[in-house]
Amino acid sequence: MAEVDLDMDQDLQRVRQLLRDADQLHVLQFWSELSADQRRALVRELLPLEPGGLKAHCEAACRAAAAPAPGAQRSLEPVPMETFGSVRRSDPELLSSWENQGWLQVSQSRVGVLLLAGGQGTRLGVDYPKGMYDVGLPSGKTLYQLQAERILKVQQLADSRHGTKCSVPWYIMTSEFTLSRTQSFFEQNQHFGLNPSNVVMFEQRMIPSVSFDGKILLQEKWKIATAPDGNGGLYAALEDNNVLEDMRSRGVEYLQVYCVDNILVKMADPLFIGFCLSKGADCGAKVVEKAYPSEPVGVVCRMGGVSQVVEYSEIGAETAELRGPEGELMFNAGNICIHFFTRNFLQEVAQKFKDELKPHVALKKIPFIDECGNKVTPSKANGIKMEKFVFDVFPFSRTFVVLEVPREEEFSPLKNAEGSKADNPSTVRNSLLTQHTRWAMSAGARLLNQYGNSVTTHTSDAAQVEISPLVSYSGEGLEELLRGRTLTTPLLLDQRKATELQSQHHH
Ligand SMILES: CC(=O)N[C@H]1[C@@H](OP(=O)(O)O)O[C@H](CO)[C@@H](O)[C@@H]1O
Numbered sequence: 001m002a003e004v005d006l007d008m009d010q011d012l013q014r015v016r017q018l019l020r021d022a023d024q025l026h027v028l029q030f031w032s033e034l035s036a037d038q039r040r041a042l043v044r045e046l047l048p049l050e051p052g053g054l055k056a057h058c059e060a061a062c063r064a065a066a067a068p069a070p071g072a073q074r075s076l077e078p079v080p081m082e083t084f085g086s087v088r089r090s091d092p093e094l095l096s097s098w099e100n101q102g103w104l105q106v107s108q109s110r111v112g113v114l115l116l117a118g119g120q121g122t123r124l125g126v127d128y129p130k131g132m133y134d135v136g137l138p139s140g141k142t143l144y145q146l147q148a149e150r151i152l153k154v155q156q157l158a159d160s161r162h163g164t165k166c167s168v169p170w171y172i173m174t175s176e177f178t179l180s181r182t183q184s185f186f187e188q189n190q191h192f193g194l195n196p197s198n199v200v201m202f203e204q205r206m207i208p209s210v211s212f213d214g215k216i217l218l219q220e221k222w223k224i225a226t227a228p229d230g231n232g233g234l235y236a237a238l239e240d241n242n243v244l245e246d247m248r249s250r251g252v253e254y255l256q257v258y259c260v261d262n263i264l265v266k267m268a269d270p271l272f273i274g275f276c277l278s279k280g281a282d283c284g285a286k287v288v289e290k291a292y293p294s295e296p297v298g299v300v301c302r303m304g305g306v307s308q309v310v311e312y313s314e315i316g317a318e319t320a321e322l323r324g325p326e327g328e329l330m331f332n333a334g335n336i337c338i339h340f341f342t343r344n345f346l347q348e349v350a351q352k353f354k355d356e357l358k359p360h361v362a363l364k365k366i367p368f369i370d371e372c373g374n375k376v377t378p379s380k381a382n383g384i385k386m387e388k389f390v391f392d393v394f395p396f397s398r399t400f401v402v403l404e405v406p407r408e409e410e411f412s413p414l415k416n417a418e419g420s421k422a423d424n425p426s427t428v429r430n431s432l433l434t435q436h437t438r439w440a441m442s443a444g445a446r447l448l449n450q451y452g453n454s455v456t457t458h459t460s461d462a463a464q465v466e467i468s469p470l471v472s473y474s475g476e477g478l479e480e481l482l483r484g485r486t487l488t489t490p491l492l493l494d495q496r497k498a499t500e501l502q503s504q505h506h507h
Contacts, residue, residue: 008039008040008043011043011047012039012043014047015028015043015046015047016028017051018046018049018051018054019046021051021054021055022051022054022055022058023055023058023214024054024058024215024216026215026216026371027042027046027216027218027224028042029371030218030221030222030369030373033221033373034221034222038221038222039222041222041223042222042223042224045223045224045226046224049208054208057207057208057210057386058208058210058214058215058216059214060359060386061210061214061361061384061386062210062212062213062214062384064361064384064386065212065214065361065363065384066212075303075304076301076302076303076310076319076331077301077302077303078301078302078330078331078332078333079300079301079302079307079333079402080302083279083307083399083400083401083402084333084401084402084404085275085279085401085402085403085404086403086404087271087403087404087405087406088404088406095271097274097278098270098271098274098275098278099270099271099274100270100274101270101273101274101277101278102269102270102271102272102273102274102275102277103157103158103161103162103270103274104162105253105254105270105273105274105277106154106155106158106166106168106268106270106273107158107159107161107162107164107166108162108164108166108251109164109166109167109168109250109251109252110251110252110253110254111168111252111253111254111255111256111268111273112168112169112170112171112247112250112252112254112255112256112268113151113168113169113170113171113255113256113257113258113267113268114170114171114172114173114234114255114256114257114258115131115147115170115171115172115173115258115259115260116173116231116234116257116258116259116260116337116390117129117130117131117172117173117174117178117182117260118173118174118175118177118178118203118204118228118231118233119175119177119178119228119231119260120177120227120228121133123415123416123417124414124415124416124417125417128178128181129144129174129177129178129181129182129185129260130143130260130261130414131143131144131147131178131182131185131260132144132181132182132185133414133425135263135414135425135428135429135432136425136426136429137429137432137433137466138464138466138490138492139466139468139492139494143260143261143263143414144182144185144186144192144260145189145192146263146469147170147265147267148170148191148192148193148194149192149193149468149469149470150265150266150267150469150473151168151170151194151267151268152192152193152194152469152470153469153470153472153473154168154267154268154270154473155167155168157473157476158270167195167198168198168267168268169198169199169200169246169247169250169252170194170198170199170200171200171201171202171243171246171247171255172199172200172201172202173201173202173203173204173231173233173234173237174201174202174203174204175203175204175206175228176203176206176226176228177228179201179203182201183201186199186201200243200246202237202240202241202243203237203241204228204229204233204234204236204237205228205229205233205236205237205240206226206227206228206229207226207227207228207229207386208224208225208226209224209225209226209227209364209366209383209384209385210383210384210386211368211382211383211384212382212383212384217366217368217369217382217383218368218369219367219368219369220369221369221373225366225367225368225383227385227387228387229359229386229387229388230359230360230386230387230388230389230390231259231337231387231388231389231390232357232387232388232389232390232391232392232393233387233388234257234390235346235349235350235353235354235357235388235393236354238346238350239350239354244343244346244347244350247343248343252343253342253343253344254273254276254277254340254341254342254343255340255341255342255343255346256268256269256272256273256338256339256340257338257339257340257341257390258337258338258339259337259338259413261413261414261415262336262337262338262410262411262412262413262414263412263413263414263428263429263431263432264409264410264411264412264431264432264435265338265410266410266473266474269338271403272284272286272338272340272403272405273340275401275403276340276401276403279399279401280399281340281342281397281399281400281401282341282342282344282345282397282398282399282400283339283340283341283342283345283393283394283397283399283400283401284339284340284400284401284402284403285300285309285335285338285339285340285391285394285400285401285402285403286336286338286339286402286403286404286405286410287300287333287334287335287336287402287403287404287405288334288336288404288405288406288407288410288411289329289332289333289334289404289407290329290331290332290333290334291334291407293317293320293321293329294312294317294320295312295334296312296313296415296423297312297334297335297336298310298311298312298315298334298335298391299312299315299320299331299332299333299334299335300333300335300394300402301331301333306395307394307395307397307400308391308392308394308395309335309389309391309392309394310331311360311389313360313362314360315331319331333402333404334411335391336405336410336411336413337390337391338410339390339391345396345397348396349393349396352396353393353396354393357388357389357392357393358388358392359386359387359388360386360387360388360389361384361385361386362384362385362386362387363381363383363384364381364383364384364385365377365378365379365380365381365382365383366378366382366383366385368382368383408431408434408435408438409435409474412427412428412431412432413428414428432466433463433464433465433466434463436465436466436467436493437455437463437464437465437489438475439465439467439472439475439478440465440467440478440482440487440491440493441455442475443475443478443479443481443482443483444479444482444483444484444485445478445482445483445485445486445487446484446485446486446487447463447465447486447487447488447489447491448486448487448488448489449463449488449489450488450489450490452488455489463489464489464490464491465489465490465491465493466490466491466492466493467493468492468493468494468495468498470494470495471493471494471495471498480502481493481498481501481502482501485501
């Protein structure tokens with residue numbers, strides 16, 4: 001006991017020094033009121049902060065609040081055609097050559113996927129990890145489950161093409177907010193059938209949230225307000241947790257990185273992997289055509305000849321609305337947060353460039369403890385969160401490529417709560433059901449709605465087909481089950497139903 005307290009004394013001294021140097025001593029202002037446990041908690045939280053880093057962080061936040069980043073966007077240009085591929089405009093032969101290349105890599109276990117899942121889900125309004133959200137599909141599957149089953153399927157398809165027994169490891173970056181609940185959710189669900197040793201969770205760093213005058217905000221008298229360091233915290237987290245070493249030891253050379261919230265995300269997409277490899281790229285991004293100028297997606301573009309993404313929060317309406325000769329949006333390459341990286345490139349970023357990533361500043365409402373010790377829930381922005389962006393490493397790549405994909409097949413993100421205008425549980429559920437209805441119809445099924453009428457349009461709200469990823473990854477393999485059949489919707493085509501349909505065929 002005495003020993004612990006001695007350590008505690010030393011630690012407290014270090015923390016005091018650290019705070020004094022960064023001009024943040026107010027963090028300890030309620031020290032005399034704290035219990036022994038609370039004191040220990042506070043010291044434990046502050047101890048790992050790097051002295052110089054903390055000071056620089058607070059000062060930078062303060063400066064940023066005073067003078068928002070200048071929109072140095074006059075020199076923006078669209079991405080040049082030669083780095084740009086398009087699924088819609090490429091002929092089937094080219095597409096299947098990319099795909100074949102990708103399947104080969106997957107089958108050789110050279111491809112991994114990495115999920116960015118440290119976010120707080122503030123806009124969605126849930127206090128648990130977004131991946132655990134059930135969007136109300138007939139199957140009741142969560143985003144995590146859909147993703148897990150797509151991994152199972154992509155492995156299985158690669159194996160049956162190449163006679164292999166491959167694995168696609170799933171790296172999951174979580175944060176203090178999401179790690180333990182994500183872990184227990186996966187355990188409760190037996191990792192959705194995946195081999196647990198191929199699911200690797202790690203945690204990104206948290207950084208202090210600061211007031212407009214550069215002071216760390218207290219969330220409790222014994223806890224500072226912190227936020228994850230943004231999805232660009234990936235690169236520090238890869239280092240902190242030896243993830244690249246893990247990849248190397250498994251022989252994983254290529255990584256698809258993606259955000260948790262896109263219900264249509266293709267896991268380890270062979271076509272995307274093959275496209276990037278065929279171009280000799282070290283880094284790539286999937287994009288969709290922007291739906292409208294103010295759509296909240298970043299745009300992939302160039303500045304001074306260097307590829308990058310300008311985030312929707314920073315582009316400015318004027319630039320977003322610029323149009324080309326045919327009336328199309330000039331900056332039309334909407335970032336859907338699906339990126340390709342070679343392991344070598346990530347290694348290089350981790351070694352040389354990750355400290356060059358500039359944090360972006362967001363002004364937010366951050367609940368805090370005021371000087372009198374009262375809890376305040378602000379009604380307008382009172383604080384600064386500094387976030388790094390995952391795509392800010394694009395400028396360091398040697399060969400950067402872009403693949404444009406059809407939105408209705410690949411992008412429908414869950415951002416907002418039910419009742420909001422877009423990107424909410426209903427819109428993402430409908431995107432998936434509409435996609436699966438389309439797949440079923442092009443496989444030759446005749447679909448009836450619950451009133452016995454034919455479902456005719458491809459986008460009808462009444463069309464309710466859900467196809468398990470374990471049955472089909474991207475629409476393949478459905479003809480043998482569905483051709484020439486009349487089926488009533490809602491239809492849940494899971495493995496059981498598939499077996500049933502198959503046995504009927506054989507009679
Ligand atoms: C930093 C970052 O990755 N921002 C991404 C990401 O936005 P969020 O609002 O952070 O979810 O996903 C969008 C696509 O859903 C993409 O357009 C945008 O550029």
